Amino acid sequence: MQLYKQQQIKIYNSLSGQKETFKPINEGHVGMYVCGPTVYSNVHLGNVRTFMSFDVIFRYLKHLGFKVRYVRNITDAGHLENDADVGEDRIAKKARLEEIEPMEVVQRYTVDFHNILNTFNFLPPSIEPTATGHIIEQIELIKTIIDNGFGYEINGSVYFDVHKFNETHDYGKLSKRKLEDLIHNTRELDGQSDKKNPQDFALWKKAEPQHIMRWPSPWSDGFPGWHLECTAMSTKYLGEHFDIHGGGMDLKFPHHECEIAQNEAAKGQTPVNYWMHANMLIMNSKKMAKSTGNYILPGEIFTGNNPNITKAFSPSVARFFMLQAHYRSILDFTNEGLLASEKGFYRLMDAVNVLDSLKASKTSSIDINKWKQSCYDAMNDDFNTPVLIANLFEGVKYINQIKEGNISVTAEDLSILKETIHAFVFDILGLENNSKSQSGTDKLTGTIEVLIKLRQEARANKDFALSDKIRDELAAVGIELKDGKDGTTFSVN
Incomplete structure (x- = not known):
């Protein structure tokens, strides 16, 4: 179904610095490339957040009926320390430290990357090319750049001539940097003497004798x-x-800026219509850093085995939490935020579970189509997931009011409500209905009943401190105990 003909998407384009109406080059088709990971260590949460943003964009474009070719690469050749032209190859360094082959490093962390993304319910890209699988294409590209006068070879290495390029092109147009300012702010570093200018960047590096990963050129x-x-x-x-x-x-700089320059130097045209950039992830209002302990790996969220969180969270709760911030906003990862998101997530899933039991009426007292379009409007406005989620909770209100008989909907409107909720919650946001796991629900109920029994025994033994502790600690994680004449019951908030 070609829903894209009925919806108009606006995308914030980093190149122009403003929102622009999205017009694909070929109607009904979208080509999207996202820079993937360098696989020399476990994927970190900031990477997951970026890839999740584009997973949702991919899902929404597919939902609208676009035929999307989504390419996300694996960098397995290993760029150098601090993304510089000098230093040690990151993958080779890891291989040396662990006394294994570089491609063992690549395999280990590529598998980790895929496992984590699968756990978060990502859709796989259409194509996932590797850097080492495209050495021939890279060599041919360098030849073209040299032939066009924008590359030069010195001592077996090839560099891009930024100053020559800037005479006829605008180097810095994406990052809004001027070459004159870059020249002024550049320190002369050891190992850069081969270059004509410090701003030039490597297209090909001659391997030192000890360098493991190398190819003929x-x-x-x-x-x-x-x-x-x-x-x-x-x-x-x-x-x-x-x-x-x-x-x-x-x-954005220097990687994407250099990509633009290389494309224009080789192909004579700018490569991309819309440049999109996801913002950074921080933790407890500070930069994530292993050295300070202000750091968490994605897998630790699911086990709770990290001092920065008080319990384990399901992948869908963590996903829901991250999508409550717009992809261009900084996201502050906190235990309190996760706990609040967990409550919201289960409220949403409880409403989804009620949908099938709702009864239709002869008339509707609400405008379902207006609400449905508000969900599309949110995603059409630069993929605004937090506004979409707010609109979905309006839908939750409708579901609860229909259930309680406070408002009415026709069978047609009820069908639209169900289809819209399912499309946006599962197909577009990519959430999974964990609350439908009856065994999980049974285990939770059984665990709480054991704690209620222990609390009753404590009260019988006049150990009121333990009794109060059980009640208060359950309340802290959203489980409220209610004492009545028929015994103690509980509710999950």
Whole structure:
């Protein structure tokens, strides 16, 4: 169904600095490239947040009926320390430290990456190319850049001539940086003497004798520059001019800036119509850092095995939490935020579970189609998931009011309500209905009943401190005990 003909999407384009109406190059088709991980360590939560943003965008475009080719790469050649032109290859460094082959490092952390994303219920991309699988394309791209006068070879390495490029092009237009300012702020570093200018970046690096990952090229046995990999893979699968290129805000400069320069130098045209950047993730209002302990791995959320959280959270609760912030906003990851999201998530799922039991009437006292369009309007406005979630909770109110008989809906409107809730909650936001797991519900009920029994025994033994502690600690995690003449009951808030 071609819903995209009825909906008009606006995307914040980092290139123009404003929201623009989305018009794909080819009607009904979307080409989207997102920079994937460098697989030398466990995927961190900031990566997950970025990829989740584009997973939702991918889901929404597919929901609207677009045929989407979503390309997300794996960087397995290993760019250098601090994304520089000098230093040690990250993957090779990990291999040396663990005394294994570089491709063992790549395999281990690629599997980890896929496992984590699968746990969060991500859809796989259409194509997931690897940097090492496209060495030939990268070499051919370098040849073209050299032939067009924007690359030069020195001592077996090839560099992009930023100053020459800037004479006829605008280097810095994405990040809004001027080359003059970059020149003024650049320190001369050891190992940069081969370059004509410090701002030039590597297209190909000659491998030192100890460098493990290397390939033959016309210039030397070496390895490609980091920026070049994405240019080669994006244009191979999406063409020289495609719709959307995404990634984290930290990639805007220099990575994406260099991608634009390479494409314009090689192909003579700007590669992408809409540049999208997801903002950073912080924790407890501070930058995440392993050194300070202000850090959590995605898998630790599911086990609760981290001092920054008080309990384990399901993947869908963590996903719901992250989608309550707009992708261009900074997200502060906190235990309190997760606990609040968990309550909201189960409220939403409780309403979803009630949907099938609702009864239709002959008339409707609410405008379901207006509410439905408000959900689309939220996503059409630069994929605004927090506003969408707020609108979904309006739908939750309707569900509860219909259940209680306070408002009425026709069979047709009830069908629209069900379809819309299911489409946005499951197909677009990618949440999973964990609350439908009867065994999980039974286990929770059984556990609470054991605690109620222990509390009753404590009261019988006049151990009121223990009795109050059980009641208060259950209340702290949203489980309220109610003492009545027929015994103690509980409710989950």
